[in-house]
Amino acid sequence: MRFLIVGAHLRDEDVLGIAEPIACGAVWLSGIPLAGEQPLADRELLQSAARVRAELLGRATFIAIRYGFAATPAEAAAKCAPLAEGWKRVLEANRNNVEMTLKVVAREPKPRPDRHDFASGADYLRALHGATQAADVDPRFRDAVSEIGEHRWSHRDGRSLECALLVPRAEVERVHDAGERLKRDFPDVAFLLSGPWPLEVFVDHEP
Amino acid sequence: MSEEQDLSLLETLDHLLDRGVVIAGEAVISIGDVDLLYLGLNIVLANVDAVIRTGRK
Numbered sequence: 001m002r003f004l005i006v007g008a009h010l011r012d013e014d015v016l017g018i019a020e021p022i023a024c025g026a027v028w029l030s031g032i033p034l035a036g037e038q039p040l041a042d043r044e045l046l047q048s049a050a051r052v053r054a055e056l057l058g059r060a061t062f063i064a065i066r067y068g069f070a071a072t073p074a075e076a077a078a079k080c081a082p083l084a085e086g087w088k089r090v091l092e093a094n095r096n097n098v099e100m101t102l103k104v105v106a107r108e109p110k111p112r113p114d115r116h117d118f119a120s121g122a123d124y125l126r127a128l129h130g131a132t133q134a135a136d137v138d139p140r141f142r143d144a145v146s147e148i149g150e151h152r153w154s155h156r157d158g159r160s161l162e163c164a165l166l167v168p169r170a171e172v173e174r175v176h177d178a179g180e181r182l183k184r185d186f187p188d189v190a191f192l193l194s195g196p197w198p199l200e201v202f203v204d205h206e207p
Numbered sequence: 208m209s210e211e212q213d214l215s216l217l218e219t220l221d222h223l224l225d226r227g228v229v230i231a232g233e234a235v236i237s238i239g240d241v242d243l244l245y246l247g248l249n250i251v252l253a254n255v256d257a258v259i260r261t262g263r264k
Contacts, residue, residue, distance in 0.1 A: 005230070050219045064227030079230055101222075194218045200226035 003031025004045065005069045005076050006052055007062035007198060008084075010091040014060040019052050024077040025084030027091065029065075030056055031076065040068055057198050061094055061169075063087055064198040090199065093206050094166070100175050100195030102145060102163040103156070104137045110158035131158040141182070141189045148178045152201055164201035172196055 003020055009028045015021040019030035032052055038045060049067060056062055071079065080087075110131040118124035132155045145151065150166040167175050172195070179193035199205070 007227075046220070046223070050223050053223065054219075064222075066225070066227040066229045067223045069230040083228075192218070194215075194222075197222055197226070200222065203228050 002034045002070050002072055003076065004034055004040065004049060004067075005065050005071065005080075006030040006032060006049060007056060007064050008080065008087045008091070009056070009060065009062045010088065010095065011060070014062065015056065018055045018059065020073075022073045022076055024080045026088035027080075027084045029076055029080060030062070031073070034070060040070055053198065057098065057196065061091070061096070061098055062198050063090065063203050064200045086204070089206050090203060094199060094202065096169050097166050097199075097202075098169055098172065098196035099198065099200055099202060100165045100167050100172070100193065101197060102165065102179070103192045103194075104141070104145075104161050104163065105190040106159050106161060107137055112158055132156075137161055138186065138189055141186050144182060144185065148175060150202075154201070165195075166202050166205065167196070169196070 003022065005022075006019060007030050008024070009015050009021075009030060012021040012023075012028045015028055015030040019032055022029040022031050030052070032045070032049060034045075046067070053064070069076070069079075113124060113127040113131055115124045118127065142153070145163050145165075148165055149171075152164050154162050154164070156162050165175060175195075176193070179191075182189070182191065182193075
């Protein structure tokens with residue numbers, strides 16, 4: 001039987017009763033059983049995966065595996081085995097942490113390059129990459145976000161940036177409060193604070 | 208479905224589909240000095256708007 005693999009977990013009891021625990025070296029994978037040749041683009045499956053992900057996070061922090069990895073338990077374990085030891089260390093170090101995400105609209109959104117303006121695909125892709133990297137936010141806002149806690153900024157596209165925050169579970173409310181203060185202090189900066197999420201960005205975080 | 212629920216569903220789907228460790232079919236392709244991540248996922252995903260519209264029915 002094939003399973004949609006949702007995440008990597010420290011203990012089997014982090015998964016039991018919510019999804020199928022699949023042994024993988026030093027960690028456990030969580031799997032959602034797939035019915036026959038059920039396509040991964042199935043809406044019900046997508047919504048079910050979102051629900052399972054939330055329930056798993058409610059029980060314990062895990063490393064998120066991007067939607068789309070479906071395999072038998074043996075195939076999944078073989079594919080993830082080389083990563084298992086590293087995942088175990090990350091999971092042990094971040095047992096009490098979750099991620100929160102701050103999406104911020106760029107200060108001067110860069111227009112997406114028009115592919116018709118370029119002679120080659122490489123030139124177009126270089127311009128696209130440049131537009132994405134050029135997006136920025138008010139440096140004072142960036143500083144204020146940095147004070148909330150451990151974080152990593154990344155460029156999503158030419159119009160927005162994203163900051164992933166690593167937050168102790170007990171401090172999620174503190175981060176929501178910090179978000180409210182940001183709204184007050186930077187009324188011109190449009191942003192969305194969401195979470196808690198599993199480890200999605202800090203998947204290599206070993207303090 | 209309220210605007211807040213819409214936003215929450217969109218955000219959840221965004222994280223589900225676009226975050227986390229990529230296991231299947233990952234390859235890095237470099238063109239010029241631009242590193243591109245090519246994901247060979249064997250799936251076809253519906254447009255998020257379509258998923259939400261269908262979810263309302």
